[in-house]
Structures are given as structure tokens and as C-alpha cells.
Amino acid sequence: MLLRSLASAFLMYSRIPMPRVGWKEENRRYALCFFPLIGAVIGGLLLLWQWLCVILDIGVFVSAAVSVLIPVFVTGGIHIDGFCDTTDAVCSFADRKKRLEIMSDPHIGSFAVIGLCSMLLLQFALFCETWNYYIIAAGYVLSRSLSGLAAVTFRSAKSEGALQNFVKPAHRKITSAVLVIFILLCAAEMCFMNLIPGAAACAAALICLLIYRSFSYRNFGGITGDTEGWFLQITETAVLAAVFTAEKAVMFL
Numbered sequence: 001m002l003l004r005s006l007a008s009a010f011l012m013y014s015r016i017p018m019p020r021v022g023w024k025e026e027n028r029r030y031a032l033c034f035f036p037l038i039g040a041v042i043g044g045l046l047l048l049w050q051w052l053c054v055i056l057d058i059g060v061f062v063s064a065a066v067s068v069l070i071p072v073f074v075t076g077g078i079h080i081d082g083f084c085d086t087t088d089a090v091c092s093f094a095d096r097k098k099r100l101e102i103m104s105d106p107h108i109g110s111f112a113v114i115g116l117c118s119m120l121l122l123q124f125a126l127f128c129e130t131w132n133y134y135i136i137a138a139g140y141v142l143s144r145s146l147s148g149l150a151a152v153t154f155r156s157a158k159s160e161g162a163l164q165n166f167v168k169p170a171h172r173k174i175t176s177a178v179l180v181i182f183i184l185l186c187a188a189e190m191c192f193m194n195l196i197p198g199a200a201a202c203a204a205a206l207i208c209l210l211i212y213r214s215f216s217y218r219n220f221g222g223i224t225g226d227t228e229g230w231f232l233q234i235t236e237t238a239v240l241a242a243v244f245t246a247e248k249a250v251m252f253l
Helices: 002-013 031-056 060-075 078-091 096-104 110-129 133-153 162-167 172-193 195-220 225-252
Strands: none
Touching (some): 002 031, 002 078, 031 060, 031 133, 060 078, 078 096, 078 195, 096 195, 110 225, 133 162, 133 195, 162 225, 172 195, 195 225
């Protein structure tokens, strides 16, 4: 059952080849427990890429561009899709029911394009200026651990949907416990690698979680699969920004 849950998580939230498993609830019971491992793959590829950049003397612009694209290649852009849908819905300034309908629309709007371009440009700029890659790599695990925890503890805006396919069959107590362990291990590793940037990154991720709860409840009445994608993108960007800010602050201390 655990291996089938692992495969279900990777099949849904990544483009990493996995054995096909039946779309049954028992195969998704512990899937969210393995969600952070997709972040570990992204983090590992980021560290490998940065090592190659040093060995091959690759310039900072190419290094930063590929670093931004690694999560997109691994996930297939599923979380970016959620970010875009949520951005379009919020920027519509419509009522709650209409916002939920907009999130279900497969078309992309102008506000989503503006938000996505702004976010990717900011990530590119931050990657050009940061060097604590072990902290950033752990941030991909932390963001997915917090996202999974939100999925099983926050109120849902809809009773059906992609998110509910994983939340409803989940063993909530075990899933929550496993994700909390991931969160604590990530926080310890990030602070161990470099205390000030690591602590800043952890604080930024936790602040994003609190903002996410308020944002989702106020705008949609709860969370959805799309808002989960929005949260991941915002958190990953916030971790980068926190590391950048902490590094600059340490230089002037």
C-alpha cells in the first residue's frame, strides 16, 4: 500500500516515470505523506545543476534560468497552473461563487500571465544573487510538507476536485504526523547549513502558510487544488527572497 501511495503521489504531482497503479482510494491513503519527496527530487536536481555550473564554469544567467525551470520540468507545471487559475480568480474581484467558477475555467487570463511573468522574473533575479543552495533545495521539501499539512487540516472550499481525491481517502492523523516530521527535519537542516538565512527561510514559509489560510478562507471559503498550487509558488519565491535578504543583511553586519 505504501509503494502504491508513493506512486500515486508522483504520478499526480510530477512527471517522473512511475509504475501505473489503480485509481483506488486505498492507493491514495498515504499519498500526501510522500508529496515532500517530489520536493527532494527538485532540490537534488538543483544541487546537481549548481555543481555542474561550477565544474563547467557556466555563467550566472544560464545557471539562474535553469534553476527556475527545474521545478517546472519535474512537476510538469501543475502548480503553476494552480497559481494562474487562482490569480485570475482573485483579480476578477467577482463574488466567491464566480471566483470558484473562474478557477475551473481551463483558459488563462491576462492577470495570470502578468502574475506568472512577474513571479518567474523575480525568481530568476533572486537565483542570480543567492548562494545558499542547500537551504533553497530544502525549501522545496518544506513547501510541499506545509502544503500537504494544509490539505488535511484546512477547510476545503469544494467537496469534489483533484485535491479531494487525495484528501478524502487520506489517513489524516498519520499524514499530519509524517508531514510535521518533514517540516521539523527541513527546518533543522536549513538552520544547520546557515543559521540566519535558514531561519529566515523557515520564517518566510510559515508566514506564507498563515497568509494562505486567511487568503483562501476570505476569497474562496477554503482551499482547493488550485490554491494549493498558488501557495507552493508563493512559498518557493518567498524562501528565495528570504535567503537573499538574509545573505545581504549578514554582509552588512
